[in-house]
Amino acid sequence: MKLIITGMMAAGLMFAGAAMAEDMPAVGKAKCSACHAIEKKVIGPAWRDVAKKYKGDPEGVNLIVMHVINGGEFGWKTGTKMPARGLGANDAEIQKLAAFIIGLESQP
Ligand code: HEC
Numbered sequence: 001m002k003l004i005i006t007g008m009m010a011a012g013l014m015f016a017g018a019a020m021a022e023d024m025p026a027v028g029k030a031k032c033s034a035c036h037a038i039e040k041k042v043i044g045p046a047w048r049d050v051a052k053k054y055k056g057d058p059e060g061v062n063l064i065v066m067h068v069i070n071g072g073e074f075g076w077k078t079g080t081k082m083p084a085r086g087l088g089a090n091d092a093e094i095q096k097l098a099a100f101i102i103g104l105e106s107q108p
Contacts, residue, residue: 022104028097031087035080045076051105064098102107 009033022038035043054060067074071084071090089097 003023013073022100025096025100027089027093029086031089032097034087035073035082040070043080044082045068046104047106050101051103054102060062061102064101065094068094068098 024038026035028036032044033042036045036047038047040046041049050064054063057063067082068089069083069085074079085094
């Protein structure tokens with residue numbers, strides 16, 4: 001019995017750990033993950049690299065929101081443009097995603 005409980009606790013901890021090691025929010029998976037991942041460049045830059053770019057910039061979140069809403073090129077030299085609103089995210093979703101992206105910088 002003790003073993004089972006320990007096992008369950010370990011599984012629970014692992015689950016909490018996985019959740020903390022940033023999972024892309026569902027809306028990001030639906031509307032951005034065709035071109036973005038958190039840790040690696042896909043078609044667009046890795047979101048962790050975007051977080052680094054805006055590290056310490058008090059306007060960072062707003063800039064990300066504006067760039068995602070308007071789309072365009074932001075110096076990543078991907079040869080492709082970020083499409084306005086990705087695959088159709090609305091303002092509220094973009095706000096949430098921008099906060100998520102900026103937040104990546106504070107995590108290891
Ligand atoms: C069709 C592909 C595609 C989709 C879908 C897409 N992106 Fe992008 N994104 C790009 C590309 C390409 C760039 C880099 C453009 C450049 O070369 O500067 C980019 C750049 C960015 C940047 C960096 C902006 C900056 O200021 O440096 C952010 C943030 C971003 N995307 C967020 C998102 C979010 C959030 C979504 C979903 C709502 C999304 N993207 C959907 C292709 C995409």
